Amino acid sequence: MAALGLRRAMAPVLTAIGLVALFALLVAGHRMTVATGQDIPLVFHHRAHGGYNCVTCHHDFLKPVVTPATHRTCIACHRETPQLAPIMRDQFHELCEGCHLNLQQQGRQAGPVHECRDCHARRPDIPAHGRLF
């Protein structure tokens, strides 16, 4: 009975501890797994981007980079470079989404902006360009 009373009296403290634990778990879990995250299918229509300057995406054409990557694809290079892996998702979203958003704001035809399925899907008509995590 005393234990029950103590638990009821401690309810606000337990709530605070629970909330801190929940958000700490989220942040710690994210930091620990962000570099090794899981695979999400990604399609990229290379031909549809033929009208744009190659170096917009292929920055290593002008300034060669040293990378431990075993494959010479955009995703592999970013994924296998330890410094880039944790920020890879943000970098790719910024590049693709940012460019599409700019075009949309200029009233021009543009690729997908926020709808996940437009890029992160298995499309039989477009060869997969890589697997993003």
Added chain:
Amino acid sequence: MFLILPLCAAYSVFLLCFWPCGIMHLSTAWEVSMLCGFSALFFLLTLFALTGRPLPEPFFDGRFFLTLHRWLAWLFVGLVALHAGVVMWVDPQTLYDLWPSGAPGMQFGAAAALLAVVTPCLALQRVRRGLYATAAMFRRSHAMLAMAVLGASVFHVVATRVHVALWWQVWLCVGIAMVACMLPVGERWLLARVPTRRDGRRRRLHTAYLARGLVGVMLCVAASETVVFVLWRH
């Protein structure tokens, strides 16, 4: 029904502040889902303004504000469920974000949704009596949970950058959330110091049905504004 007009006006201003900036060609399902999310955030903010806690000397009797708070909370939970449900239905890829490596903005959104369901469940009378020794303890615990829901929701809105992307929108969103957190205490402090003017009127009894009516009206306003906004965008 003195609350209907201010609530409808605040709701419209809230949507206008956060919605039309930036041209984004989203599908109808996404637009509906985003509007449900923004409506949910608005009703969450109203829960901070219209707390169910009576004043030391209440102007209105009965359970008007308590019933209003409870029904607004369920409306908020329903809109959150609709917001998450529609996005997951049209874009199941968002479920990838539930893994620890997912986008922080989405994970905080999921945490906010989880807490949004837990918080009103803990406030149910039977649960509340079993869990908390006194009303003050319940109030503190409920306030902490509510602030966690609001904080996580605002982080979700700002970090996902779907509609709140401009700097003034971000600061407005954060500012509104901070004011909302202080509102229950400030409002009570202020109202306790304002002299009560009854003008010979008697306190009205049995006002719970008015609260239910008000929530019904707000639900209709939210639904109709969703339709208007989606039609306007397409």
